[in-house]
Amino acid sequence: xxxxxxxxxxxxxxxxxxxxxxxxxxxxxxxxxxxxxxxxxxxxxxxxxxxxxxxxxxxxxxxxxxxxxxxxxxxxxxxxxxxxxxxxxxxxxxxxxxxxxxxxxxxxxxxxxxxxxxxxxxxxxxxxxxxxxxxxxxxxxxxxxxxxxxxxxxxxxxxxxxxxxxxxxxxxxxxxxxxxxxxxxxxxxxxxxxxxxxxxxxxxxxxxxxxxxxxxxxxxxxxxxxxxxxxxxxxxxxxxxxxxxxxxxxxxxxxxxxxxxxxxxxxxxxxxxxxxxxxxxxxxxxxxxxxxxxxxxxxxxxxxxxxxxxxxxxxxxxxxxxxxxxxxxxxxxxxxxxxxxxxxxxxxxxxxxxxxxxxxxxxxxxxxxxxxxxxxxxxxxxxxxxxxxxxxxxxxxxxxxxxxxxxxxxxxxxxxxxxxxxxxxxxxxxxxxxxxxxxxxxxxxxx
Amino acid sequence: xxxxxxxxxxxxxxxxxxxxxxxxxxxxxxxxxxxxxxxxxxxxxxxxxxxxxxxxxxxxxxxxxxxxxxxxxxxxxxxxxxxxxxxxxxxxxxxxxxxxxxxxxxxxxxxxxxxxxxxxxxxxxxxxxxxxxx
Numbered sequence: 001x002x003x004x005x006x007x008x009x010x011x012x013x014x015x016x017x018x019x020x021x022x023x024x025x026x027x028x029x030x031x032x033x034x035x036x037x038x039x040x041x042x043x044x045x046x047x048x049x050x051x052x053x054x055x056x057x058x059x060x061x062x063x064x065x066x067x068x069x070x071x072x073x074x075x076x077x078x079x080x081x082x083x084x085x086x087x088x089x090x091x092x093x094x095x096x097x098x099x100x101x102x103x104x105x106x107x108x109x110x111x112x113x114x115x116x117x118x119x120x121x122x123x124x125x126x127x128x129x130x131x132x133x134x135x136x137x138x139x140x141x142x143x144x145x146x147x148x149x150x151x152x153x154x155x156x157x158x159x160x161x162x163x164x165x166x167x168x169x170x171x172x173x174x175x176x177x178x179x180x181x182x183x184x185x186x187x188x189x190x191x192x193x194x195x196x197x198x199x200x201x202x203x204x205x206x207x208x209x210x211x212x213x214x215x216x217x218x219x220x221x222x223x224x225x226x227x228x229x230x231x232x233x234x235x236x237x238x239x240x241x242x243x244x245x246x247x248x249x250x251x252x253x254x255x256x257x258x259x260x261x262x263x264x265x266x267x268x269x270x271x272x273x274x275x276x277x278x279x280x281x282x283x284x285x286x287x288x289x290x291x292x293x294x295x296x297x298x299x300x301x302x303x304x305x306x307x308x309x310x311x312x313x314x315x316x317x318x319x320x321x322x323x324x325x326x327x328x329x330x331x332x333x334x335x336x337x338x339x340x341x342x343x344x345x346x347x348x349x350x351x352x353x354x355x356x357x358x359x360x361x362x363x364x365x366x367x368x369x370x371x372x373x374x375x376x377x378x379x380x381x382x383x384x385x386x387x388x389x390x391x392x393x394x395x396x397x398x399x400x401x402x403x404x405x406x407x408x409x410x411x412x413x414x415x416x417x418x419x420x421x422x423x424x425x426x427x428x429x430x431x432x433x434x435x436x437x438x439x440x441x442x443x444x445x446x447x
Numbered sequence: 448x449x450x451x452x453x454x455x456x457x458x459x460x461x462x463x464x465x466x467x468x469x470x471x472x473x474x475x476x477x478x479x480x481x482x483x484x485x486x487x488x489x490x491x492x493x494x495x496x497x498x499x500x501x502x503x504x505x506x507x508x509x510x511x512x513x514x515x516x517x518x519x520x521x522x523x524x525x526x527x528x529x530x531x532x533x534x535x536x537x538x539x540x541x542x543x544x545x546x547x548x549x550x551x552x553x554x555x556x557x558x559x560x561x562x563x564x565x566x567x568x569x570x571x572x573x574x575x576x577x578x579x580x581x
Contacts, residue, residue, distance in 0.1 A: 028458045059456060066459045234544045268550075275485055275547065279460045285485075288553040299526035302543055421566075439543065 004255045005123050006039055006248065007047040007148075008032040009075070009115075009139060010130030011108070012060050013100075014084045015240050026277060029056075029063050030085060032130055034241025037279060038248035038269065040067035041286035049118045051076030051108055051134050053083055067279075073118040074111065076134050081106035087240055108134035115142045124148050126172070126251045130244070132156035140166040149173075153247050155180035164202035170220075173250075174203040177243055178210045178307045178341070189341070191216070191308060199223070207250065207263075209243050211340065212438040213305035217263055229263040230302025233435040236274040246270040249286075257294070264297040265290060305442040310341040313441040316374050318394040319383035321348035329410045330383045336434050337381070342441065344381070347373050374398060378444050381437065382423070384409045395423060404440035408433045486551035490577040492563060495530055495539025498571040502537040510571045511538055511562050517575050519548060519558035530575060538562075539573055556581050 015030035032050060039046040048070050050060060057074060064070040081102040088099070100106075119127075119142050127143045129136075129152045136158060143150055149172035158164065159182055164171060176183050176194065187194040191208060199206050200220040209215045210231075217227040236242075249266040257265070272285035292300070315337055319330045330346075337344040351369040354362065374380070380398040382391055384407055396418070398405045405423040407414060414426045425436040498504055503511060511517075517538060520529040527540040528548055541548065548558060560577040 026458075027456050029456060063456075063459070066461075232543065232546045234547060268546075272547070272550070277458050278462060279458055280462075281484060283460070284554060285547075285550055288550040291553050292549070296523055296549070299523060300546060300549065301526040302546065435544070 003045075004125045004252045005045040005047070005121075006035075006126045006128055006251055007049055007118065007121070007124045008035050008039075008128050008130070008248075009049045009143065010051065011076075011078070011083060011133060012048075012050045012052040012056055014056070014082070015087060016084060017087045017238055017240065028240075028277065029059060030241060031083075032244070033060075033063060034244040034273075035128060035130075035248040036063070036067055036070055037241075037282065038245040038273065038286070039252065040070070040279075041269075041283040042249065042252055042290065043068065044252050045123075046070040047073065047118060047121065047124060049073045049075045049115060051078060051110070053078040053081070056083065071121075073114055075115040075118060075139075076108050076110045078133075079107040079109065087238075106133055110135040110138055112138055112142065115139065119143060119146050122147075125255065126151060128153070128247060128251050130156075131158060136163060137166040140164075141168065144168040149251075151175060151247065151251055153244065154182060155243070156182070158182075159186055161186075161197050161202055164198070167202075170200075171203040173205045173207055174198050175207045175209070175247055178208065178213075179339075183208075189307065191306070195223075205259075207247075208307075209246060210305070210307050212303060212435055213307065213310070213340075213442070214303060215246070215263060215267065216306065217259055219259075227260050227263060228304050228306070229260070229267050230300075230304045231438075232268055232271040232300070232302040233438060234271065234275065235429065235432055235435070237277055239274055242270050242274045245273040253290075261294045261298055264300070265292070267302070268292070268297060268300065303438050303442045305438055305445060307341055309445055310441065311343050313379060313444065314343045314345050314377040315437065316377035316380045316394070316398070317344050317346045317383065318380050318391045318398070319348075320385055320388040320391060321346055322353055325385065329385060329408065332430060333381060333383055333408055333433070336430060337437065340434065340438070342437065345373055345377055370394075371397075374401075374403075377403070379403060379437065379440055380405045381433070382407045384413050384419075385411065386413065392419065395419065399423065404444070406433055406436045406440070485547060486554060486556045487579050487581075489579075490545070490558075490560075490575075492574045493541060493545065493577065495573045495575060496542055497527075498539040498573050501529075501539050503532065504538075504571055506536065510565050510567060510573050513562050513565055515562040517560055517562060517577075519552070519577065521552050521557075523549070530577075551579070554581075 010032040013031040015028045017026045036046050064072045084101045086099040127148050127150045144167040151173040152171055153175045155177050195218050204220050206218040212231050212233040214231040215229045246266045249269045253262040253265045268289045269286045276282050334344045347370040382395050399422045407423045407426040409426055409428050412428050414420050420426055427433050516533050517530050520531050529537045531537045556579045558577045560575050563576050564574040566572040
């Protein structure tokens, strides 16, 4: 077994998170810095082959020194952009709301000579490349000359998988997330199409990360089979870089551990990264997690819900979804469910809104249609904007039917005993609500 | 014109915690920015799962009374974190949201508390409060 030493290749960014509720924005080094933190937390030697604007060079050097004396090679400069990303929705309950400042003006100039020098370190066992904005072809040609295993997190680039060919050999792992535009657009969100395109032709293995629904790992040598690893969702502080941490832990732990165990450790450590922005806390948590026995880590129950299984989970939106009401919280919930590939059902939108002078026949027809829709759904998500009788009655109906009921209470209105005690969850946190949807939907799938 | 915040990187190793003190009740929370270490937070009203299938209910055909002392079992039970009486009878499982307690226990923390609310029907429900110690 070789001692892992990982070279990270990609941009360093500045992540600016706006946590809201009057809390102060937080500045962190992002891009490959997230994976570097994971390597530091595992005491794994790290090489940062980074691309960034000059003003960040000092910060990167300080970061590397503070994180296990990581070796630093600046392999590219950035002009025209500060490499600052603002994050409007840090928990990724729904779309993250990333804004890459001056993205269109960014010009990355790769320093191939320095990259070549970085690649000459024969003790590097693995390269983990994060493409995006820089000359990927030239980078892969240099990395491909080494004998190290090469992994690529292809969430942003390349769009065309033929670009993987520049490596000159197969990647050890191609890594993708269900939230990436490449997955959603190029492969139309179809996992089989992704596997067909990438596995074997370009990669020995494909790792598909599915947010709160866990991950799946496909091997070219075992077509049609997947190792499914649960996520361990919980209330999080942020989601930024969590996937990168997953990557880094996987790359390290696959040395000496089988794929199933390696992926299980990766999922658990990534969950810890999402819970804190204090590096020392993360390091302690990662170290303790890596002490789990293989039996413990592979048995630890979490949430597994593949992307393509989610549309069949129809979620009844119980809410005063009327055109004269401020429906923003309802729209947010619906957007989050769609982002995660669930199927929200909006009775008022689908069946119609009752007019002021509706006839008894019209009222009965609407009532029947709404009840039928509840029967068609697997879960209820109630949005409590005010004490709307229809919403409260629907919650009671769903509880009585044994249907999972999650209540989003954005204005902290839930005080009634039955309302607070009977649903599976009442929360004013959209993150907690979406996490609960994953949990109960996954249970429905396995029931 | 003045500016505030965002004037330096704040996440190097050794960065001190923020100023808030005291744990927030109510289980895992996204509202606590980390001023209290996750492992040390007080957990309140945690609904146990699978109560009807666990040892205590099967042995007694009922659920433990409010006030019954409980502890978190350090060894997984079928991949879940169990909560048991001080006599070792399994009452139920923590929701998987609390899986982090397993690594907290690896870091030397223990969790104990008591049953705070119960309901026998339509399905047996037991809620517990838990405090950490080290």
